[in-house]
Amino acid sequence: MLVGSVGPGIEKRATLPEPLVEFLAGPGLSWISSVPPLWRRFHTATSRVAFSPDPVPNWYLTQLEANFARPHTLDTFRSEGRDLGGEADLDPNPIEVPMLVIQGDEDRLIPRAIGEEIHTRAPQSTLQVIPHAGHMLPITHAALLADAIANFVAHDQR
Secondary structure, three states: OOOOOOOOOOOOOOOOHHHHHHHHHHHHHHHHHHHHHHHHHHHHHHHHHOOOOOOOOHHHHHHHHHHHOOHHHHHHHHHHHHHHHHOOOOOOOOOOOEEEEEEEEEOOOOOHHHHHHHHHOOOOOOEEEOOOOOOOOHHHHHHHHHHHHHHHHHHOOO
C-alpha cells in the first residue's frame, strides 16, 4: 500500500525553491527545532498544508511535538524533505505483487499526478483517488482508507 507516497513523477511537480529544500533537508531544520516558538510555528504552518483542505485536528500538534521528541524523527523528516525536493528515485516497476496506490486529489505535498505516475509505472497496481482529500488520509479519511485497504486485500487472492 502506498498512501500519498512520494515516488516517480516528483520531478514533474512544481519545483520547490532550493532554499526551502536545503532548509528541510539540512541543518536549518535542526536549528529551528531548538527554538520552541519557531518550531511550533513551523509545525503549525506545515500541518495546515498537509491537512488541507481539511482543518488540523486540535490534538494533532501536541502529538506531533511528542513524535519529534523521539530519537531519529528529525532525521526521517529531513529525508522526506530531500524526497519532496525531487530526489526520490523510487522505481515501482520491478514490484511483482499487487499494489494499492491511494492518493488524495487535493494533496498539496504529494500531488495526485505522482500517484498516477506510480500507478502507470507499477504493472500490478490499482489506483484509488479520494476526492476532496489532502495528504493526511490516515487521519482525515481513516474509515475510507481502511475500507479501501480491506477491499483491496479481500480481492487479492494470490
